[in-house]
Amino acid sequence: MxxxxxxxxxxxxxxxxxxxxxxxxxxxxxxxxxxxxxxxxxxxxxxxxxxxxxxxxxxxxxxxxxxxxxxxxxxxxxxxxxxxxxxxxxxxxxxxxxxxxxxxxxxxxxxxxxxxxxxxxxxxxxxxxxxxxxxxxxxxxxxxxxxxxxxxxxxxxxxxxxxxxxxxxxxxxxxxxxxxxxxxxxxxxxxxxxxxxxxxxxxxxxxxxxxxxxxxxxxxxxxxxxxxxxxxxxxxxxxxxxxxxxxxxxxxxxxxxxxxxxxxxxxxxxxxxxxxxxxVRPFELAKLRLLNGAHSALAYWGLPLGHAHVHEAVCDPDLLAFVRRQLLAEAAPSLPPSAALDPAAYVETILRRFDNPALPHRLAQIAMDGSQKLPQRWLATIVERAATGLASPAHLRSVAAWLAFVGDASGGGRPADDPLASRLETIWDGQATPADIAAAIVRSSGVFPAAFGADEALVGALGAALAERLSKGPRAMLRDFLGRS
CATH class of the missing domain: 3.40.50.720 (NAD(P)-binding Rossmann-like Domain)
Incomplete structure (x- = not known):
């Protein structure tokens, strides 16, 4: 040509x-x-x-x-x-x-x-x-x-x-x-x-x-x-x-x-x-729960905080501290022991890679198709930890951030970009309280594993996290969780 x-x-x-x-x-x-x-x-x-x-x-x-x-x-x-x-x-x-x-x-x-x-x-x-x-x-x-x-x-x-x-x-x-x-x-x-x-x-x-x-x-x-x-x-x-x-x-x-x-x-x-x-399992599980899990957290918290790209979100001190805690305190301990992988070192490598302004990776791109990604990135970790009596407060708050993201689409705040968008918005619009919204989406959307919906304590904790996210907004919720209020 x-x-x-x-x-x-x-x-x-x-x-x-x-x-x-x-x-x-x-x-x-x-x-x-x-x-x-x-x-x-x-x-x-x-x-x-x-x-x-x-x-x-x-x-x-x-x-x-x-x-x-x-x-x-x-x-x-x-x-x-x-x-x-x-x-x-x-x-x-x-x-x-x-x-x-x-x-x-x-x-x-x-x-x-x-x-x-x-x-x-x-x-x-x-x-x-x-x-x-x-x-x-x-x-x-x-x-x-x-x-x-x-x-x-x-x-x-x-x-x-x-x-x-x-x-x-x-x-x-x-x-x-x-x-x-x-x-x-x-x-x-x-x-x-x-x-x-x-x-x-x-x-x-x-x-x-x-x-x-x-x-x-x-x-x-x-x-x-x-x-x-x-x-x-x-x-x-x-x-x-x-x-x-x-x-x-x-x-x-x-x-x-x-x-x-x-x-x-x-x-x-x-x-x-x-x-x-x-x-491959030790490698792929670490990538899904640590790298991909961090990406999703940066997206669903970072977008409402006004960040457009990964490198901007990871330079937000509150968000960086929250994501590091979610990964090190909850996601990393859920991984099977492996001589080939040091989870703490892997987390720090991930966060350094994210801090690359020469590579503006859009958070909106990462936030797409959340209903298809969260089961592997977050929900499996929450359910596995709950089965052994361990709480996952950071993960639950991130799931609440995703629910708020869904609600923002339902309210016309932005275009929805998810294969289950219509179903999620219908469920959201049909409920009166954050607790009802969380319970209905957990049990009716097809996103959450059955074990999550069967655990009343988990469903209740997610409802409380969503109520906090909607009432306080993302910044105050992060700072309260980190003890920075």
Whole structure:
């Protein structure tokens, strides 16, 4: 694509600007061995970068076919620039480098047959997923598949193109079995506890519900992923000397821990620093309850305090002290002992990473889809501690902060951005007191585990915390809890 007079050229192999580290392999020799479902910024900053490193180390057969499950926006950004894009790491040491591990980009609703064919290709040995919590159609109370969810029901009924990851995976597994294409590793890279076993169980549920053949030849290892990847701004795009519509900005830190349960060949992701281990659970639980739990706390407290970004919220002395207490006094002790992890040191590393003004990570982005995130990040900790007689006052206050956030949407204070927004707002609007609101949402929203709703003391404590949050406001509530009034 040519640029007009005075216009910046579109990124291509011929227009890589000075200061951007080039590819370290011959891209024309790269073959596709991975299909990735959910072609968002996180994938481009994480799995695609690790794969780029593996290809640079000599694994040329692991290029990626990326699939957008909904919007054509990423495909339209990548394909005109030959699927090349720049990753810009902000913070020490930082730097920009070109990534070429994505060979093609598809849009599932536009080309469902091409997606199935890619997944069924005998040269493809790994399917990776970043489809967010919503993409799993998981019942948070049972961890089973929501077979009545509209898109799941559509796929189970057959007769139309798939809409869900399960519909695409099932069709591809059927075809692989029929063609003798070999086994497939299906690797979840979403922030969900025991994500591989969860994905495998949900896929089993789907295969059972369709009442057809149940193809084998696949595994679903668990993995833990970590890298902060904020949304791109117009200023980010404008700072480049070339036009890169798939520019991806992230922090320098990255981590990928993968369970060694592959069905067949895999990339040498260790070349990029990935850890292949027997048990991912200590790593993923620490990340969910400490890093992700801290993110959610900063969002639901920080937004009403007037903060827009993580680095601003973590520099608020009251909020920083509260979050540190929530993590160290309640979340960290809930983790199983592990020789590989020092929770206190991990917490301090997290808080240092958050204090990065070069990486403005929007709190509003983190606050999205709270109903899907809180069960893993906070609620499991509260229930587990309660079962051993331990209180979780900081966590309960943070849940109350989320409830107040829900109530603000119900009152028209801001747009709702949650798959259960309508249900939550209806419940909120139908109750008279904070105690009633808390009890109704706990027991009727589908967000809270049954054990939470069955514990009258927990429900009562949450109602009291919500009443305090609504009457005092966030600042006074934090300061009272910290003894700073």
């Amino acid at each position: 040519s640029a007009g007079p005075g216009a910046r050229p579109r990124l291509s192999a011929a227009t890589v600007p000075e200061g951007v580290a080039p590819l370290r392999y011959a891209r024309d020799r790269a073959r596709s061995g991975i299909v990735h479902l959910g072609l968002g910024a996180f994938h481009r900053a994480h799995q695609a970068v690790y794969t780029d490193d593996a290809m640079a180390a000599g694994d040329a057969g692991w290029g990626i076919v990326g699939v957008s499950l909904r919007s054509p926006a990423v495909r339209d950004a990548l394909v005109p620039q030959d699927c090349l894009y720049i990753v810009e790491e902000r913070g020490a040491p930082g730097g920009r480098h070109l990534v070429g591990s994505i060979n093609d980009a598809l849009v599932a609703p536009e080309a469902p047959e091409r997606v199935i064919a890619a997944l069924a290709d005998p040269a493809v040995h790994v399917a990776t997923l970043t489809v967010t919590e919503k993409g799993y159609h998981r019942d948070p109370r049972t961890n089973g598949l929501l077979v009545d969810a509209p898109d799941v029901a559509h796929d189970l009924a057959g007769g139309g193109d798939p809409r869900t990851v399960f519909g695409f995976l099932a069709a591809a597994l059927d075809r692989r079995a029929a063609q003798g294409a070999g086994p497939l590793t299906i690797l979840s890279c979403d922030n969900l506890p025991d994500n591989g076993r969860l994905l495998g169980g949900l896929l089993d549920d789907y295969l059972a519900a369709r009442r057809g053949a149940r193809p084998g030849g696949w595994t679903s290892p668990s993995s833990m992923v970590d890298r902060i990847v904020p949304a791109i701004t117009a200023d980010d795009l404008a700072r480049l000397p070339v036009e890169d519509r798939a520019l991806t900005v992230c922090e320098p830190f990255r981590q990928w821990v993968i369970e060694d349960r592959f069905a067949g060949p895999r990339p040498r992701w260790e070349a990029g620093g990935a850890q292949i281990v027997d048990d």
